[in-house]
Amino acid sequence: MKTLRVGVVGYGYWGSKHVRVLGSLPDVEVVVIDPDPARLAEAQRVHGLLTCAPRLEDCLDVIDAAVVAAPPAEHPRLAMTALDAGKGVLVEKPLALSVPEAEAMVDLARDRGECLMVGHTFEYNPAVWKLKELIDSGELGRILYIDTARLDLGRYQADCNVIWDLAPHDISIVSYLLDEMPDETAVWARRHVGVKHADVAYLRMSFSRQQISAYVHVSWLDPCKVRRVTVVGERKMAVYNDLSDNERIRVYDIGVSALEPDDVHAMPVSYRTGDIVSPYIQFAEPLLVQDTHFVESVRTGSRPATPGERGLDVVRVLASTDEAAAAPEAVGRIRSLGTAS
Template identity: 65%
Template sequence: MAKRVETRVAVVGYGYWGSKHVRVLSTMPDVDVVVVDEHAERLEEAVAYYPSVERTATSLADVLDDVDAVLVATPPAGHADIALQAINAGKHVLVEKPMATSVADAEAMVLAAAVQGVQLMVGHTFEYNAAVRQLRDIIRSGTLGRVLYIDSARLSLGRYQRDVNVIWDLAPHDISIASFLLDELPVAASVWGDRNVTPWREDVAYLRLDFPQTRAFVHVSWLNPNKVRRTTVVGERKMAVYDDMSDNERIRIYDIGVDPSSIDDPHSAHERPVSYRTGDIVSPFVPFHEPLMAQDRAFVDSVRTGVASETPGERGLDIVRVLAATDAALVTGRTAPVLKPSQIVPGVRAVS
């Protein structure tokens, strides 16, 4: 029997998300985990919690020649430089969301991966969530009818970030979920945001995303007493709610709605009551699989097989393009178009 060959993955950044990736990867028998963080005390903590960690280092350069892949879980401002360093060394890369903090950097990463012939994957974890996938199947089946709009809320107290605002921190999840559910990208974005605790970062925001056939509304906040992770899909026939904070009813389908015939005639709208329809509430069974485990397993499989994952770099670039439109909308106070990818020319951005 041939000896199993382990895939050696360097996790760069042992913070909130990096520690979660180390936990997940450490459970995979075909993966050797290397942890990289500039803070020595974090490396000591990683080894204490996960004795199977093979090696630690304070610099990626110290281990880059000895690994097969790199997982970037640093603050977003460092994503592009670290990813490009790894890609240009011929390593496969999984980068946390947002993939980069500018469209130019995201495009450079996609181009570099193509030039080097390596896999580039983005950490859109909710696209590997069993409930989100089941909700997409429900929409595709026609159970809800035509989607009228999507409403999404991602709220909590913190975690305040130093290099991005609340939109770039939290909304990548909701943008990717809405896009995943509808199988299309928004074409424009409108934004209202406010800065309450610091004068330089929005900590609460409301987004309107215009899709070709419908709209999505997103509320994100670092300044809310309740932790909320909820997506509502309103259809012509039925409505569905995905609540990621629920232990046993993560999806609920409501057979309720409004009879449009009762409000079609503007002359009679005030003469008779609107007709509402109410029916059953169904909570379909959703098997639990940890989304981060599914995502990181997909990355390892992509590294080993050379087959692109379901969330490749191009997908990350798409979401960064939408985020860039939210920046433009914040500055102008007007609806901003989601610009198409620029024509990428040969040449890879140098790592600073």
């Protein structure tokens, strides 16, 4: 098999992870691209004799594909430069910081017949696959609501707020679980540190087809690292904790039922408790699964599981949160509905 040369644009937090993962794949050669000489030196120190360059434009003749892991504001320019040169592209989330930019990226990929894939890593996570299996099988019963929390201390971003930085993960997870994109959002967001971007936010998404709401809490300003998704069903409830080593999913056989009380002072509900089960999940590093899938999509020309259109759907939801945050008494309506697939 011909060696595939993949340029990783941006050797920061995510870029360094892509370099590690792609460098472990057979018949893949990595080129590190970053304008900072110190980062290029660090990449060579950690990974050995890598080909390095300061600009994507300098490498277009020697790479076959590109992974864009630069700051989000740079995503459209870098991705479209690579697509225009006939290279398949994987773009870290969010795909872009505006709907028109994301649409332009998708249109160019379609016109050029090139692979455009978005890095919604959790859609390549075996624990999320298991959670979807539990929902689709009916084991949890009718889903009442979904709640997510993605909290940490630090990693403030210069070009986007906490919703655009962290919530793409949860928007992609929830819409993947429900096979539906939300059509309405409501937001509470506040800035507590710095001068520009909100660092704590609560987001409600409405899914009208299934009449379900999902609630997302994101923060750059929390002492505890939390990565949790809770799915509450009529029959059972499930919690996905991405930080757990051996029980990433727990299924709780508990619930609440409404009653017609005989007594006006009685509680109008009854509680049911049962077993707590943690199903076995064969772990595979999601980034490895995702990047392997990207390499295969570039080689075969097949459509990726998270194509550019999927990234555009999520950007539309994110854009609606800006609208909702600007007028807290209102809601953000997603004007151009996409699909979850």
